[in-house]
Amino acid sequence: MANRWNLPDLGFGAGLRTVHFQHILAEWPAVDWFEILSENFLDTGGRPAYVLDLTAERYPVAMHGVSLSVGSTDPVNFEYLRKLKALAGRTKARWISDHLCWTGVAGINTHDLLPMPYTDESLRHVAERVRTISDYLERPLFLENPSTYLEFAESTWTEWDFLAELTGLSGCGLLLDVNNVYVSSFNHGFDPFEYVDRIPVDRVVQIHLAGHTHKGTHILDTHSDHVVDPVWELYRRVYQRMGGIATLLEWDDSIPSFDTVHAEALKARWYRTMPQQEARSAA
Amino acid sequence: MRLDATRLGSVQHWMQSYIREGGAAADEAAALIRPSRALAPLERLDIYRGMYELRLVEALRADYPGLVRLLGEDLFDELARLYVAAHPSRSYTLNRLGDRLPEYLARVEGLPKPGFTRALARLELAETLVFDEEESLHASAEFLTGVPADQWSGLRFRPISALRLLRLDYPAHLFADAALRPKKTRLIVYRRDFAVASLSVSEPAMALFEALAEGRPLSDAVERADRAKESEIFGWFRDWFSEGLFQSVEAAQPPRASASRTRTTRATRPSAAANPGP
Incomplete structure (x- = not known):
């Protein structure tokens, strides 16, 4: 099933992380593609830029950001967009994504993915900013559903309906983070399968998978562990509904060897192809 | 609110x-x-x-x-x-x-330990700035062999971007017990093969390098070196070129050995295998 931009299923990728630079340069591992955290490469001309340039010569690269702050009521930061656009050109990035969130106001960046109230006002506000950003970048923008730890009393939309409506109003696509769906479903008490079943299929170009930390009262999206079985089952449901979509394994804390990260990413292939019981025992 | x-x-x-x-x-x-x-x-x-x-x-x-x-x-x-x-x-x-x-x-x-703490903070900031700076091409000392003696005084040396000069009251780069004792310390913090390093230099050498970094010609810069011997100055330049601290050297007139250009450079991006992690 193709997305409306005919962007390819890049296969099973991993994040390009500093701790793996030496291994990647020495081994050029057989990973399908890399995702970079855009901000880590915007203002550095040293080793990260050198490694990125060599990586982009050999692998497809997608850019994923954390500071776009698409939901903020601050003005759009065009200096940031200028650098983002230049980096995308340099790396021949397949696409640029960020999050449905805001990171700060009054010129301050909290460096956190803060939640949006899902209201009509938010919908209009984000849709307008997405259009402005996409026009500047001269390419579609892809937004990821964030993990959230609170819900606003004023929200009148579910997150999945908000995202679906936003894609139509703004022209944006989606990066569906399956772990985030699961995390938020626990934190807010909704059905994660209903969430993924309501996401418009032709808008999703990438999937994120990651581990998380269960705190008992809530789950934190820490990217610090293996993917848990319920998230794999959710991933299977997404595959059954949407077909093959570029899948990226995020591991950003307590990062193990590259081979371990890559092996975790490749489990997704099993969940795409194996019947439910066999995949569970194989993983 | x-x-x-x-x-x-x-x-x-x-x-x-x-x-x-x-x-x-x-x-x-x-x-x-x-x-x-x-x-x-x-x-x-x-x-x-x-x-x-x-x-x-x-x-x-x-x-x-x-x-x-x-x-x-x-x-x-x-x-x-x-x-x-x-x-x-x-x-x-x-x-x-x-x-x-x-x-x-x-x-x-x-x-x-306020003096040492502040010196160490300045050093670590310089290291992060140097780490992120743009990579420069590196000038070769071979260029100098083609410069006539009467033009040496006008040479201008341009340091690489990934370099900072620090005057500290403590040798913060020697972070050990001994480093806690005050000692005037002059450091060139720089990046080589994508790894951040520092070179401790004397005050005259620091003054000379600062003058070069300001864009002053060699004759002016040497005057800052406060009675340093010629052999000392040659030694400093040998070390600085060896560490790749200059991205270009410009002569007022083209040197005889390379008459078609006023600067000589060489790319020094290392091979991946020789490149240790930061």
Whole structure:
């Protein structure tokens, strides 16, 4: 099933992380593609830029950001967009994504993915900013559903309906983070399968998978562990509904060897192809 | 800060204010946020507040590992929280969060080993700046062999971008017990093969290099070297070229050995296999 931009299923990728630079340069591992955290490469001309340039010569690269702050009521930061656009050109990035969130106001960046109230006002506000950003970048923008730890009393939309409506109003696509769906479903008490079943299929170009930390009262999206079985089952449901979509394994804390990260990413292939019981025992 | 829970801008300003500064907010949180099965509205908001401090303090720890070791984690974290409150991030990148920490520490009273602490902070900031600078081409000393003797005085040496000059009151680069004793220290902090390094130099050598970095011709720069012997100066330049500290050398007239150009450069990006991690 193709997305409306005919962007390819890049296969099973991993994040390009500093701790793996030496291994990647020495081994050029057989990973399908890399995702970079855009901000880590915007203002550095040293080793990260050198490694990125060599990586982009050999692998497809997608850019994923954390500071776009698409939901903020601050003005759009065009200096940031200028650098983002230049980096995308340099790396021949397949696409640029960020999050449905805001990171700060009054010129301050909290460096956190803060939640949006899902209201009509938010919908209009984000849709307008997405259009402005996409026009500047001269390419579609892809937004990821964030993990959230609170819900606003004023929200009148579910997150999945908000995202679906936003894609139509703004022209944006989606990066569906399956772990985030699961995390938020626990934190807010909704059905994660209903969430993924309501996401418009032709808008999703990438999937994120990651581990998380269960705190008992809530789950934190820490990217610090293996993917848990319920998230794999959710991933299977997404595959059954949407077909093959570029899948990226995020591991950003307590990062193990590259081979371990890559092996975790490749489990997704099993969940795409194996019947439910066999995949569970194989993983 | 007054909260209007129906307005996006008001919600964001209020939330950010609470996340950064805390304070009594249970009533506002109850109006703004739904409780979960296990957490009250303010407890849910406190998840973000806790992660904010943790994330920024961790970023500063990463940029100032020496200060963490010197001060201990508890004191460093306390200072980091105070610093972040005074200087919140205004950039899309966390890499620049700690740029004003040395300046901030210069105003903090009651620091243990204050002179050394401040020197170390300045060194670690220089190292992060050098780490992120643009890569430069490196000038070769071979260029000098083609320059006629009567043109040497007019040579201008342009340092690489990934380089900072530091005058410190302590040898902070020798972070050990011995380094805690005051000693005038002059450092060239630079990047070579993508690894950050530092070169300790004498005051005359520092003065000479500073003059070169300001764009002064060699004859002017040498005057700053305060009675240094010619052999010493040759030794300094040998070391500096060896470490790749210049990206270009410009003569007023083209040197005889390469008459078609006024500068000579060579690319020095190392092979991947020879490139250790930072």
